Amino acid sequence: MYNKLKKTRMKKLILTLIVFSVLFISACTPEGSLNLEKVSEADVDKVIRCEKPYIRHASACCLDQNDNKICDKDELENKEQKENYDVFEDPNVESIEVKYKEIKDAFLGNENAPITLTIYSDFQAPFYRKWYDDTFPMIKSEYVDKGKVKLGFQHFPLTSIHPMALKSAEASECAREQGKFWEIHNKMLDEQNKFGQGTVPFTNDDLKKWASEIGLDSNKFDSCLDSGKYGATIRQQFEAGNILGVSGTPTFFVTNLKGDLKIVGGAQPYEVFEQAINKLL
Numbered sequence: 001m002y003n004k005l006k007k008t009r010m011k012k013l014i015l016t017l018i019v020f021s022v023l024f025i026s027a028c029t030p031e032g033s034l035n036l037e038k039v040s041e042a043d044v045d046k047v048i049r050c051e052k053p054y055i056r057h058a059s060a061c062c063l064d065q066n067d068n069k070i071c072d073k074d075e076l077e078n079k080e081q082k083e084n085y086d087v088f089e090d091p092n093v094e095s096i097e098v099k100y101k102e103i104k105d106a107f108l109g110n111e112n113a114p115i116t117l118t119i120y121s122d123f124q125a126p127f128y129r130k131w132y133d134d135t136f137p138m139i140k141s142e143y144v145d146k147g148k149v150k151l152g153f154q155h156f157p158l159t160s161i162h163p164m165a166l167k168s169a170e171a172s173e174c175a176r177e178q179g180k181f182w183e184i185h186n187k188m189l190d191e192q193n194k195f196g197q198g199t200v201p202f203t204n205d206d207l208k209k210w211a212s213e214i215g216l217d218s219n220k221f222d223s224c225l226d227s228g229k230y231g232a233t234i235r236q237q238f239e240a241g242n243i244l245g246v247s248g249t250p251t252f253f254v255t256n257l258k259g260d261l262k263i264v265g266g267a268q269p270y271e272v273f274e275q276a277i278n279k280l281l
Contacts (some may be wrong), residue, residue: 012142105152106172106181108140111151114257115143115277120154120241121250122169125187126198131267132189138270143277153185155237156249164202165248167225169234171207174224175216183214256280 105118115141121128143149155172157165168188173182187210192200204225211221224230241251245263252264255274262276 024054035203053077060159074264079245095188098271104188105154106176106185107152110146110147111150113144113147115149116152116253116255116273117143117273117277118154118255119154119250119255120156120246122155122157122162122165123172123185124165124168124192124199124202125158125249126200127146127267129189129193129249130197132186135268135270135273139273143273148281149277152240155182155234156246156251157234157238158249162199165203166231166234168202168207170228171211171221171225173230174221175214177224178216178220180214180216184211184216187211187214254280 014016014265024213119128139151144151153172155169157169171188172181175181188207191206191210192202207225208218208222211225212218244253248265250267252273254262254264254273260280262280264272264276
């Protein structure tokens with residue numbers, strides 16, 4: 001029993017280290033592009049279950065409910081596609097080309113900024129709206145607009161208390177397809193602010209209306225939102241946040257190019273972020 005428990009803890013530690021290291025790589029590369037380190041699934045003793053994928057984990061395979069190994073063996077058609085794939089070699093299986101469901105942060109600001117402020121939140125979180133109203137404008141004017149900080153957004157939908165958290169996250173990704181992630185980010189928060197504090201209810205039709213009002217192609221956006229094609233990707237981001245210890249919204253990871261990290265939890269005032277950022281500059 002002791003050995004089994006010890007083994008389980010070691011697996012969790014390996015997963016945490018892998019994910020944290022890739023988060024840092026993401027924070028320090030343009031547009032959050034990832035150069036995933038090739039890690040054999042043997043490194044985590046083949047414990048990854050297909051029904052619970054871990055975002056940014058370098059294992060190419062997972063186990064189904066019957067302990068059958070499932071690997072992604074998608075064919076690559078051209079060199080351009082290969083840029084979104086990675087290759088690893090496992091002594092126990094054939095060398096295969098693996099498609100990673102890579103999630104890139106939606107960045108705002110100078111991609112070469114010395115500080116990255118990564119936001120973990122959902123769009124229906126009242127305290128994220130408070131941070132957006134009280135703190136975001138100063139961070140943007142004093143750091144983002146001056147090229148010192150770039151903002152990154154990672155989805156962390158708390159669907160048990162924010163029923164539209166997942167769908168609004170999907171809406172933001174659909175808007176990103178048309179180059180307007182931050183526009184719909186602001187629009188969703190501004191529209192909820194019209195109804196005061198607390199969790200504000202809204203619908204898919206509201207999301208479509210807001211998308212139209214910021215100039216998105218309605219046909220493309222509506223089709224994207226109705227398809228739910230980003231749902232699995234967003235759930236994977238949520239899993240990544242869990243592994244990194246995120247438990248509430250908003251949570252902020254402040255990092256510099258040396259890998260130093262400060263974590264700020266909640267809708268803290270500007271002065272808290274000013275202190276954290278200046279210490280890392």
